[in-house]
Amino acid sequence: MGKVVVVTSGKGGVGKTTSSAALGAALAQSGDKVVVVDFDVGLRNLDLVMGAERRVVYDLVNVIQGEAKLAQALIRDKRLETLYLLAASQTRDKDNLTPEGVEKVIAALKKTFDWVICDSPAGIERGATLAMRHADVAIVVTNPEVSSVRDSDRIIGLLDSKTLKAENGERMEKHLLLTRYDPARAERGDMLKVDDVLEILSIPLLGIIPESMDVLRASNVGSPVTLADGRSAPAVAYFNAARRLKGEDLPVTIPGEKRGFFGKIFGRKAA
């Protein structure tokens, strides 16, 4: 049985889609069978970031509405044969995502893939709650900036209350992925510190992705950054995050700093 991972944040533009593609590719590059599912119905972008925009015939909504078989809608990556994409619909309304339909699709994907990565839309409405509903693991994507941290806190609250795991009284495994980290701004003292964000959100750190032109370049050519330039700083950071996701105990290094840093696990205080 595969693991279902939701990549979520509350706030838009923080790097969920970029991270879904990069982590999905990194896991596939390590030999695992991966499918990345775009839940952003109406604003799909994962296909573009993964360079598959011209190959989308059927999407998640088609499968849920019974207009296509799941196998017909799965798009295999051209570079990696263990990486697949299930696109979101660009034209249909997000009300077409029914809880029962999503449940069926996720259950089927779990049977054939090692990882089912759900790229969540922004916000806290239906699309976001459906994307997190069946997750075994959550990756909370956060920028070191006040509004992003606040929204992440809200999302963590939802992960602990609105998911199947939470409703069954189980603990949702949550990881913080700090993205768009700018060492120059950190040095000037104008960016929240890694320790501060960790202390405030109280979930373990999966990785720190530096702000980098390499991410933009990769999305320009339609390639996850781990495939576009595997030796670039953001790619290395995503590779390491993927290894931690697989359970490896790997110290996190803060971009721009030499010292190693072990993700501290703070006990999140109950509200």
Add this chain to the structure above:
Amino acid sequence: MKFFQLFSRPQSAPAARERLQVLLAHERASAGDSDLVAKLRDEILRAISKHMQIDDDKVSVKMERGAKVSTLAVDIEIPFDAGKKAA
């Protein structure tokens, strides 16, 4: 800290950290409140309708959080003939 920073703008990150800590302490504490307010409203409505007939939308309940205490504002509009109509 670098020497020249002594003369430059103060860092803004510590302020961000403090503001967030205060704000989130409040938001976490009130996360369950929307449910609570809905429940209170329901029960108030039921208690009143035992004695008089009022419209569902004439009862408004609001919770506001202050630093030390929270206030609960209950606003009920009772029509003139409410008592007469009650069964």
